[in-house]
Amino acid sequence: MATESKRLRIPLFNRWNSLRAREARLAWFLILPTAIIVFGLIVFPAFFSIWISFHDVGLGNLNDVFSAPFIGFQNYTDVFNDFAFKFQGLNSWGAAVTSIVYSFVATTLTVLIGLVAALLLNRPFRGRGPVRAIFLFPYVAPIVSVAFVWRWILDPRPSGVLNDVLMRLELIDLPLAFLAERGLALLIVVMFEAWRYFPFAMLMILARLQAIDGTLYEAADVDGAGTMAKFRWVTLPELRYVLGAIFLLRLMWTFNKFDDIFLLTGGGFGTKVLPILTYEFSFKLFDFGKGAATAMILFTILVVFLIVYARVVMRNVDED
Amino acid sequence: MEKEADVSPTTRPRYGKQGTLIDQLAAWITWPRFIVAVGISFFLFSILFPFYWMVSSSFKSREEIGGREPVYIPSALRLDAYKELFDPESPIGRFGGNIVNSLKIAIPTALIALILSTLGAYAIARMRFRGQSVMLNGILLVYLFPGVLLIIPLFAMLARIGDSIGFNVQDNLPVLVVTYLAMTLPVALYMLANYFRTIPVEIEQAAMIDGASRLGVIWRITLPLAVPALVSVAIYCFMIAWNEFLFALVFLNDREMFTMPIKINTIFNDPTPRPHVVMAASTIMTIPVVILFLALERYLAEGLSAGSVKG
Numbered sequence: 302m303a304t305e306s307k308r309l310r311i312p313l314f315n316r317w318n319s320l321r322a323r324e325a326r327l328a329w330f331l332i333l334p335t336a337i338i339v340f341g342l343i344v345f346p347a348f349f350s351i352w353i354s355f356h357d358v359g360l361g362n363l364n365d366v367f368s369a370p371f372i373g374f375q376n377y378t379d380v381f382n383d384f385a386f387k388f389q390g391l392n393s394w395g396a397a398v399t400s401i402v403y404s405f406v407a408t409t410l411t412v413l414i415g416l417v418a419a420l421l422l423n424r425p426f427r428g429r430g431p432v433r434a435i436f437l438f439p440y441v442a443p444i445v446s447v448a449f450v451w452r453w454i455l456d457p458r459p460s461g462v463l464n465d466v467l468m469r470l471e472l473i474d475l476p477l478a479f480l481a482e483r484g485l486a487l488l489i490v491v492m493f494e495a496w497r498y499f500p501f502a503m504l505m506i507l508a509r510l511q512a513i514d515g516t517l518y519e520a521a522d523v524d525g526a527g528t529m530a531k532f533r534w535v536t537l538p539e540l541r542y543v544l545g546a547i548f549l550l551r552l553m554w555t556f557n558k559f560d561d562i563f564l565l566t567g568g569g570f571g572t573k574v575l576p577i578l579t580y581e582f583s584f585k586l587f588d589f590g591k592g593a594a595t596a597m598i599l600f601t602i603l604v605v606f607l608i609v610y611a612r613v614v615m616r617n618v619d620e621d
Numbered sequence: 622m623e624k625e626a627d628v629s630p631t632t633r634p635r636y637g638k639q640g641t642l643i644d645q646l647a648a649w650i651t652w653p654r655f656i657v658a659v660g661i662s663f664f665l666f667s668i669l670f671p672f673y674w675m676v677s678s679s680f681k682s683r684e685e686i687g688g689r690e691p692v693y694i695p696s697a698l699r700l701d702a703y704k705e706l707f708d709p710e711s712p713i714g715r716f717g718g719n720i721v722n723s724l725k726i727a728i729p730t731a732l733i734a735l736i737l738s739t740l741g742a743y744a745i746a747r748m749r750f751r752g753q754s755v756m757l758n759g760i761l762l763v764y765l766f767p768g769v770l771l772i773i774p775l776f777a778m779l780a781r782i783g784d785s786i787g788f789n790v791q792d793n794l795p796v797l798v799v800t801y802l803a804m805t806l807p808v809a810l811y812m813l814a815n816y817f818r819t820i821p822v823e824i825e826q827a828a829m830i831d832g833a834s835r836l837g838v839i840w841r842i843t844l845p846l847a848v849p850a851l852v853s854v855a856i857y858c859f860m861i862a863w864n865e866f867l868f869a870l871v872f873l874n875d876r877e878m879f880t881m882p883i884k885i886n887t888i889f890n891d892p893t894p895r896p897h898v899v900m901a902a903s904t905i906m907t908i909p910v911v912i913l914f915l916a917l918e919r920y921l922a923e924g925l926s927a928g929s930v931k932g
Contacts, residue, residue, distance in 0.1 A: 321749075327835055328748035335741035335806050336756060342803035343763050346774035353774055366777045421660045432661060434918045438668055441914045443864040445882040446903035449889055450675040453896050462674065462691045496667065528653065550764075557767030560866045564886070579769040584871055589773050596770035603765070 354593035363589070376594035385578055386595070392483070393571075396595075400574040401602070403487060404556040407494040411555075412548050414495050415502025416540075420532075422503070423510045433507075440500035448564035451493055455479040486570040490562055494555060502547045509543040510536070549610055556603055575599040672907075679703070679901035686897040702901035713891055716902060718877060719884040723863055723906075725794055726880060730801045731859035734809050735851060737802070742813035743839055747825070757814075763807045768867050775800060776871060792878040800868050805858040812857070816850035817843060856913055863910065881906045 354376055356369040380386050388395045394402070422433055439447060454462045457478035464476040480486050513536065521531045559576040562568060568577035575595060583592030678686065682699045685692040708714035744750070745757055779790045790796055824846075825838050833841065844851070866882045873879055879887065885902045888895060 324748055324835070325750035328744040328750040328753075331740040331744040331748075332756065334737045335760070335810060338737070338799070338802050339760050339763065339806055342775065342800060343766060343771060344759065346771050346778060347766050349774035349778060350770055353777065358777065363777055363780050366781055417660065418664060421657055421664070424657070426657070432665065434915060435665060435668060437914070437918075438672065438911065441860070441910060442672075442907050443882065443903075443910060445864070445866060445885050446675065446907045447671065449885065449899050449903055450671045450678075452889075453678065453900065454671060454674055456896075460687075460689060460691050465691050553765065557769070559767070559769050564866070576767060576769040579773075580867075583773050589777065593770075593773050596767065596773065599767060600765075600770055603767075607765075 350593050350596060353590055354597045356590055358589040358593075360587040369590075372590070376590040377598070379591050380582075380594050380598060383578075385573060385581075396573050396575050396578040397598070397602070399487070399571065400556060400576075400599070403491060403572070403574055404552055407491045407555050408548055408552045410491060410495040411498045411551055412502050412544060414499040415547070416506055416544070418499055418503040419506035419510055420536075422507060436503060437500045439497045444497075444560045445564060447497060448493075448561060452480065452565060455489065457481060480566050481570050483571040486566050486572050490565055490572050493565060494558075494561060497561070498551060498555075502551065505543055505547050506540060509540055513539045549607075552606065552610075553603060556599070556606075575602075675900050675907070676904050678897055679904045681897050683897070702895075702897040705895070705898050706901050706905075712876075713888045713895070713898065715877075716881075716884065716905070719879050719881050720905070722794065722878060723880045726797050726801065727859045727862040729798050730805060730862040731855045733798070734802055734805045734858040735855045738806055738809035738813050738854065739839075739844070739851065741806075742810050742817055743843065745810065746814040746817035747822070760807045760810060763803075772868060772871055790872065792873055792875045794878065797869060797872055797880075798862075800872075801858075801862045801865060804865070805861050808861075809854045809858055812854055813847070813850055816847055820846050853917060856917060860910055860913070863906075 353366070353369075355371060355373060356366075357372045357375070358366055358369045362369050384393075384395075386396050388398045418436060422429060422436070456462070456464065457476055457480075459465065459468065459476045461476065463479065464473070467473045468476065477485070479489050517535045517539070518531060521535050526534065557576060558574075559580060562572050562574055563577055563580070566572045568574070568581065576599065579592050579595040579599065582595055583589050677693075677695055679702050680695045680698045680700070681692060682695075682701050685695060705711060706714060706716040745753065776790065779796060783790045783793075783796075788796075820843060825842055828838050828842050829835075864882065865880075866886075869880045869883050870886070873883055876884075876887070881902065885899060885906065888902060889899050
C-alpha cells in the first residue's frame with residue numbers, strides 16, 4: 302500500500318523512468334516482433350477473410366482487393382447451393398456432413414488407439430525406450446512421404462502390397478481400388494488418420510498414466526479388484542480429463558486438416574471435406590470470395606463444436 | 622474417495638481360490654504379458670512396414686516396381702530411382718535444387734523463430750506488463766484457425782503489398798519463410814515460456830543484484846540453462862517448415878523454386894507413374910527428420926506431450 306500511494310505522487314517523468322515502467326517497455330520491445338508477425342499474418346488475415354467472404358474477389362481483382370464489389374450473402378448462398386457442399390442423401394453426403402462424420406470418427410479412433418498404445422507402454426519392459434521412439438515415427442515423418450507410401454501400399458493394381466496380401470489370403474478375388482471407391486475411401490482415410498496421429502494421444506495419455514498415484518491401485522487391490530476392474534474404476538476416471546482434452550484438440554485439428562486427404566484421394570470418392578472444398582473454390586476456380594465463405598462456414602461449425610463441447614463435456618469433467 | 626467406494630461392491634477376485642497355484646500364475650503373469658507382447662508386435666509391424674516399404678521400394682529397378690506382383694525384397698540395392706531423381710536432363714529430376722530450396726526455407730525459419738520466440742517467451746515468463754494475458758491468449762488462439770482459412774486472405778494481402786513495394790508473392794522463398802514464422806512462432810513461444818518458468822527466478826535475481834542488466838541475465842544465465850529447450854524448439858520449427866505442404870503448394874509455381882513436398886507431389890502426379898522415384902524422394906525427405914528426432918527424442922517427446930505441436 303505504501304508503494305501504491307508513493308507511485309501516485311511521483312511526477313510523470315519519474316514514472317516513465319521508474320524500474321517498473323522500464324521493465325514493461327523492455328518486455329514490449331522483446332515481444333513486439335513476434336506479436337507483429339503473428340497478428341499481421343494470422344489475426345488480421347482471419348478478420349480479412351470475413352471481409353473477403355462478403356465480396357466478389359476473383360483472379361482479376363486480386364491485386365486490387367479493396368475495391369472488390371460488395372455482394373452481401375451471395376457467396377454464402379452459392380456455397381450452400383453447391384452440389385459439392387450440400388447433403389443429398391446417403392450416396393452423396395456433401396462436404397459439410399462428410400467433414401463432420403470424418404472428424405468425429407477419425408478422432409475417436411485416434412484417441413482409442415492412442416489409449417491402447419499408452420496402456421501397452423505403461424509397464425516397464427526391456428526395450429521400452431526404443432519401442433516408444435518407434436511408436437512416434439508416424440507422427441514425426443513428413444506427411445507427404447507417409448501419404449504417398451500408403452498410396453503405394455494401397456495401389457489398386459494386383460501389384461499393390463495390400464491387394465497382393467489379401468488375394469493370397471483369398472479374402473478378395475479381385476484387386477480393390479481402396480482409395481477410389483465411395484465409402485471405402487473414407488474408411489481408409491479415417492484409418493490413415495488414426496495411424497498417423499495416435500502417437501500424439503499416446504504421449505499425452507502415457508504422461509498422465511505415469512502420474513497416477515500408486516496408492517489408488519493398492520487400495521483397489523485391498524478391495525479385491527481385478528485388472529479390468531482396476532482399469533474401469535481407477536485408470537479411466539484418472540484419464541478422463543486428459544482424454545477430453547486430447548479429443549478436443551485432435552477434433553479441431555482433424556476438422557481443419559487439408560494435407561492428408563488432399564494427398565491421399567485429392568478429395569474424390571466421397572472424401573471431399575470442407576478444407577478441400579475451400580481450396581478448390583479458391584485455387585481451382587479462383588473464386589476467392591466463395592472460398593472464403595466456405596472457410597468461414599468451416600470455422601463457424603468448429604466454434605459451435607467448441608462451445609457445445611465446453612458446455613457439455615468439460616462441465617462433466619469439472620464435477621469430478 | 623468416490624472411486625474407492627465404487628470399487629468394492631462390483632468386484633470379486635477374478636482368479637479366485639479355485640484352480641491350482643500354476644493356474645493362478647498362468648492367469649496372472651503370462652496372459653497379460655502375452656497380450657502386451659502381441660499388441661506391441663502388431664503396432665511395431667504396422668508402423669515399421671510402411672517405412673520399410675518406402676526405403677525398399679526406392680532401391681527397386683523399374684522392372685521390379687512395375688511387375689505383376691509386388692517384390693517384397695529388392696534383388697539388389699539398385700540406385701536407378703536416385704539417379705533418375707537427380708538427373709539434370711529429366712523434367713522430374715534435379716531434386717538437388719529442391720533439397721536446397723527446402724533448406725533455404727527451413728533453416729532461416731528455425732533460426733529466426735528461435736531468436737524471436739526466445740525474446741518473447743522470456744518477456745511472457747518473467748516480466749509483468751500491461752496486456753500480457755491478452756497477448757498470450759491472442760497468440761494461442763492461432764491454434765484455432767485452419768490453414769485454408771488463412772491462406773486466401775494472406776494470398777490477397779501479400780499480393781497487394783507485393784504490388785505496391787515491388788516483390789512477387791509467388792515463387793518467393795522469403796515470403797514463405799515469413800508465413801512459416803507465423804505458423805511456428807506461437808508454438809515456439811509457448812514451449813519456451815513454459816521452460817523458462819521452470820528455471821528458478823532466484824538465480825536471475827542473484828545476477829541482477831550483482832549488477833547484470835536484464836539482457837545480460839537472459840544472455841548469460843537463462844539461455845545457457847535452457848539449451849535443451851532451445852534445441853528442441855529449433856528442431857520443431859525446422860520440421861514444420863520442412864514438412865509444410867499447403868502454403869508451398871499455393872505460393873510456388875515455378876518448378877525450379879519447388880520445395881521437396883511439392884516436387885514429390887509433382888512426380889507422383891506425373892502421367893508416367895514412377896513409384897520408385899517417389900519413394901526415393903520420400904526417403905531422402907524422411908531420413909533427416911527421423912535422425913534428428915531420434916538424436917533428441919528425450920527432449921522432443923517432452924515437448925510433444927506438453928501438447929504444444931500443432932499437427
